[in-house]
Amino acid sequence: MTSRLTGTKTPNGKGYQDPDEECPVCRNTRYLTPNMRLLVSECYHKMCQSCIDRLFANGATECPIPGCKKTLRKISFVEPTFEDLSVEKEVRIRKRLASQFNKRREDFNSPKEYNDYLEMVEQLVWNLNNDIDPEKTKARIESFALENKEIIAKNAKKQFEEEEWASRIQDNERMKKKKNFEEYTNKLAEEKKAKEAHKAEVIELLANSTESAKSILKKKGTREKSNICNQDSIDNDNNGGIGELWIGLDIKVSQEDETQEFDPIASEYMDIDHYTLKDKYYDTYLPSLSQIMRAGGYNPKFTYERSLQGAFSGIFSFTKSEDSP
Structure with a gap:
């Protein structure tokens, strides 16, 4: 059984939702029915698919949620985009108003007029989202759409052309x-x-x-x-650069003696011999040597030698100019 802490995967593949989420009609939860599908209505109430099929099988009827008298049909229920219904409602309202309130900055004579226009749109969204004076708000929206019919149509055409242009650019890319x-x-x-x-x-x-x-x-x-x-180099980190052809043979012939010691950084090594390694040190930091440590090959001498080399390696560093007479 799926854990109540991790949630259950939604049938539409949108991720994980709260397993305690329930249908307000039948009180069935997603924890008990992992494949339960919750849809949202025009009045922004969620119901499971089974209740929708049962209540609206014979046609339109009132919303079964107490206090809501909105007439609904089975076709009016859709898949929610957001789990929070308040967010779902606000997004839908903004999307609906965007088709009418599509004025741009160049449509106003001053920044103040444009800011006042944006403030008016936000106020309309707030009223619709919180059911404040719905009739008055609806009349204001219809009045604005009638007065600015030409500007709305012009901006809608302009937006369509911009989207087409952006789509062509993406296709070209x-x-x-x-x-x-x-x-x-x-x-x-x-x-x-x-x-x-x-x-x-x-x-x-x-x-x-x-x-x-x-x-x-x-x-x-x-x-x-x-x-x-003579070839154009192609930059590709995943393939190590395809500008070079590796023939699979060792075609590099060294001009130096093969017995010479390999130096990976092509620098002159300097032996660190400015100290004398003692056989034993009184060190309270290192643990006492046990039989188990001896069986593994550990010897405190290795630690002392490495510490001394690290201490003296940066002290006696000479450059060529200092070494030369």
Whole structure:
């Protein structure tokens, strides 16, 4: 059974809702019926699908919620967008008024007139959302729509054109991204083909040529490097950059002695020998050495040596200018 703390998943896949939410008609909860579907009416009352089918099967009837006398039909119930009905109601009111109160800043002579207009719209939304003077508010909305019929139609057309323009821009961006992706995949295919051809050529030369392998690898490596430099580099972090072709062979020939110690940062190491490591230290911080620690290979000497090296590593740091005479 689903936990009452985590909630239950809604049938429409919109996430998780309160499992204690219930239908006000039959008092059935989502916890007892996880697949219960709650719909909202025009009067912003929720009811489950079963109650709606039962109450409105024979046509229109009054809302069964006490105190509400609004006549409803089965078709008037819709899926709620928000769990909070007050938010659901306000969003619907704003959406309905937006089609009529669509004036813009350029339709007013001064910022004060525009601000007064916005304040009027907010007052209408507040009245409708809180059922304050509904008849008077409705008459005010109809009067405004009649007086500003031409401006409303002009702004509605302008908004439609702007949305069409934005849609075309998005389509162009989508096509551009698709074209870039196709070019990218084609470039990958070409580079893969070139890599395989180069690899086959190197292998054939190694098998049939009288030259030394070192000479062949050096020559082909130089040529491949020149070809890579002439190509346009493609920035792709996930693929490590497709501008470089890796032929799968070690084409780099070191000019240095192979026995030389590898230096990952190409710097000159300086041995830290400015201290003398003692066999034993009286350190109250480290725990006493037990048999279990000895069995694991632990030796306090390693800790002391690492601490001394860390302490002296930053003290005796010389630059080339200081070392040179």
